[in-house]
Amino acid sequence: MRLDILNRGYSPGTKLLFALIRAFSGYPVPDAAKLVFYRPGFYGAWAKKLTHEAMRGPSAWSVADRELMAAYVSKVNECAFCVGAHTATAGQAYQDGAKVRAVLADLDSAPVEDGLRATLRMLGKLTRDGKIGAEDMREVLSAGVSHQQVEDALAVCAAFNTTDRLADAFGFQLLSPEGFEAGAKYLLKRGYR
Amino acid sequence: MRADCQGSEEAEGDVPDEDKKRAAHQALVDHVLTGAGSATPEQRARAFSNADVPPSLQTLIGNVATRPAQVTDADFAAAKGSGFSEDQLFELVICAAVGASARLYEAGLAALADATVSKEAGNAT
Numbered sequence: 001m002r003l004d005i006l007n008r009g010y011s012p013g014t015k016l017l018f019a020l021i022r023a024f025s026g027y028p029v030p031d032a033a034k035l036v037f038y039r040p041g042f043y044g045a046w047a048k049k050l051t052h053e054a055m056r057g058p059s060a061w062s063v064a065d066r067e068l069m070a071a072y073v074s075k076v077n078e079c080a081f082c083v084g085a086h087t088a089t090a091g092q093a094y095q096d097g098a099k100v101r102a103v104l105a106d107l108d109s110a111p112v113e114d115g116l117r118a119t120l121r122m123l124g125k126l127t128r129d130g131k132i133g134a135e136d137m138r139e140v141l142s143a144g145v146s147h148q149q150v151e152d153a154l155a156v157c158a159a160f161n162t163t164d165r166l167a168d169a170f171g172f173q174l175l176s177p178e179g180f181e182a183g184a185k186y187l188l189k190r191g192y193r
Numbered sequence: 194m195r196a197d198c199q200g201s202e203e204a205e206g207d208v209p210d211e212d213k214k215r216a217a218h219q220a221l222v223d224h225v226l227t228g229a230g231s232a233t234p235e236q237r238a239r240a241f242s243n244a245d246v247p248p249s250l251q252t253l254i255g256n257v258a259t260r261p262a263q264v265t266d267a268d269f270a271a272a273k274g275s276g277f278s279e280d281q282l283f284e285l286v287i288c289a290a291v292g293a294s295a296r297l298y299e300a301g302l303a304a305l306a307d308a309t310v311s312k313e314a315g316n317a318t
Contacts, residue, residue: 002269005279039280042228043287046221053217078262126301130259137308150305155214158298162221165290168261169253 001031001170006038025186027179031172032085032163047162052192054155061152063188064093065116068100069156072120075104076127079164081172086160088177088184118143119150123157218298225291231280232288240285241292249275250285257289 001007010018014037018029036044055066067090074082087104091097102110107120118140126132140150166172175183226237239245243258253268272282 002264002266003279003283005283009279038283041224042230042284043221043225046217046224050214050217050221053214057213122301126297130297131300132304134304134307137304141308147305147309151302152214154298154301154305155218157301158218158294161294161297162290165257165261165293166287169257169264169286169290171264 001034001172003170006031006035006170009038010034025182027175027182030085030175030179030183031170032081032167035166035170035172047159048192050155051159051163054152054159056191059152060146060149062093064090066152066156067093067187068103068112068116069120069123069153070160071100071104072107073123073127073157073160074164076124077161077164077168079167081167081174082160082164084174084177084180085183085187088180089187092181092184092188115140115143115145115149119145119153122150123153126154126157127161218295222291222295225284225288230284231278232284236281237284237288240288241295243289243292247275250277253282254285254289257286258293261290 017037018034021029036048038044055070056063059066061069067086071083071086071090074086083104087097087100090100094100099111103112103120107117107124110117112120122132122136122140125136137150141147145153222241226241227234230237232240240250240254243254246254250272253264253272256264256268269282273279277285
């Protein structure tokens, strides 16, 4: 990563943990995971709590839908690491990688429900333009999405607009396809805590 | 999909779900702005707002906030060259990212509130 402290600035206990993870999983600890171990009281502990609540807390959206939102927001932000990670996670959660790839390739023609499509479109516009209007929200609500679901989607959007920025700013190293799939399996089993 | 997520939430009482998400977001904002760190609260607030940032940090902070995919090694080098430590840059980059996201979150929630109010007003007439 672009700051040496994020590559080497960990306590002996954390370094041992990273070594154990590498030994047991067969993959190095992803930079996304390393970042939250650096001075966790400043950022990591609070970011994990927000991300877990947004992605795994109670919601009428499925875990798969929320992972797809994370992948879609990351695509709009052109964040290759997060697109890779959450494309894999959404694909495993839906057990349908083709559906996720279709959404990222062309949202308008992808085989998803109208409410999810309208929500993704709104999240994309907000992320791209930095602003959104009541009319945009009315389109989402009229597609059958509840007020609470819009709030839940906005929490996913907030969490991943932060993560995407940090991935690109600090320069997270891309994983192999197998590495992203292994990470996805972990995220579906354990969440973001 | 609600049922599969509820187990761990029960111990946290009757806080509505949306408030838990917003509270978790607010806690992150509060800690990056005022938690223990190397950069001053004023420096962090400026990075968070992407406003009144010193010249040597403007490219880095501006890119993190608005064009994150275009951050380069040179952006960090410029900031380090003017005396910012790695820990300060760790904090200020995070503040810029959290700040930009917070503005999106607020804009989204405000638009949703507007849409809901106008919808209710429309239903009442």
